[in-house]
Amino acid sequence: MNKYFSTKLSIFVFTAPALLLFTVFCVYPLLPEIWMSLHDHDGFRNLGFVGLDNYREVLSTPSFWTAHKNTYLIVGISLLLGLPLSMMLSLFMDVQTPRLRRFFKTAAMFPAILSVTVVAQIWLAFYEPNWGLFNRILQSIGLSDWTHSWLTEKRTVMPSIGLSFLWQYIGLNAILFYTGIKTIPKDYYEAALLDGASFAQVCLKITIPLLQNVIKYVLILSTLGSMAFYSHVRVMTAGGPGDTSRTVIYQMYYTAFDTSQFGKGTAIAVIFIIQCLVISFIIQRFVARGKLEF
Incomplete structure (x- = not known):
């Protein structure tokens, strides 16, 4: 009994400072x-x-629900497209030579360290309807009918903004996944290779299951980060056209x-x-x- 209470007391003593700080700076x-x-x-x-x-x-208010629809669209883009692409990028980096791995790690992190304003201005230039990169590419391959005024049409504005957000943070998630991959003991991979497992089988049976805690962390980070999506909209469209991109x-x-x-x-x-x-x-x-x- 004394051991039980001493354990509970120890837990309380060590967690009390963190709980106090959390209460003062987050709850209050x-x-x-x-x-x-x-x-x-x-x-x-x-x-x-x-x-x-x-x-x-x-x-x-209808605009409140429009805002929610747009927010969860960004969450869907981030989770359904961003996380699988980040995972594939991390697996790709893991099998590269050390020199190429350093290059890809730097390239993956570069968009994430840029200011949101810089990223938004880059993508504004891509989406410019007259001389922007995307419309020029479509025109050059004979798909002029597919060109759009990307940020002023209701059906394209949110996917367009979501793509810029995806591009900025997909590399950061890939680095997090890659860091988790490097913590997995090599013995598992060596045993799988001796048994004749393919690269896909190793990824599905060893790497991804053993990354479950990292996947949970990245899932929370990506979901809440996507829900707090604001800066790209502010710079690129200011919520327009009308309130369709709020x-x-x-x-x-x-x-x-x-x-x-x-x-x-x-x-x-x-x-x-x-x-x-x-x-x-x-x-x-x-x-x-x-x-x-x-």
Whole structure:
């Protein structure tokens, strides 16, 4: 019994500083925002308590749901396209010579260290309808009918912005996967090769299963990072045309700062935080639940 309580006491003593810091810097700052979301606030003055009216009005606004559709489209692009491509890139780097591996690692990280503004300006030039790279390529191969004004057409604007986001961070995820691959003991690979396993079988039966914890981390990082998608939209389209390229974060910014409805803006922020917590819980609960031991 004394051993049981001493163990629990030790856990509390060592975790208390981290819990205190988390409470002070993460939990406590949310409380004033939740309180503001229950008021009619213009950023300078509290115009009165309105209860849940801000939430009701936000949830009944069509642009709020358009923003959610766009946000989860970016999440889908990041997860369904980005993660498999990052995994393939990491596997490709792992089988290269040391010199080529250094080159590909540097090339993969380069977009991620660039400023979002720089990346957005590069892709704005690619998408320029008159002299942009993409339309010029289509024209040069006889596909002029496929050219678009990529960032001003409703059906192409979000995939176009999502592609720029994907390009910037696909290499970073590949480096994370590659780092995880290097922690896997070589004995497994040597045994598989002696048994005559192909490269694809080694990847599917050894590498990917033993990367489950890294995959979970990258999945959370990519999902929450995609949900917080804002800067590319701000630079490339400013939410246009109309409100068709707004994301949840952009909708929150627009509501709070452009229309001076800080109560509604913070209501959007609270809803967004709840969604992120739920998604994080689902990933933690259902992805890579088994204990991994080498």
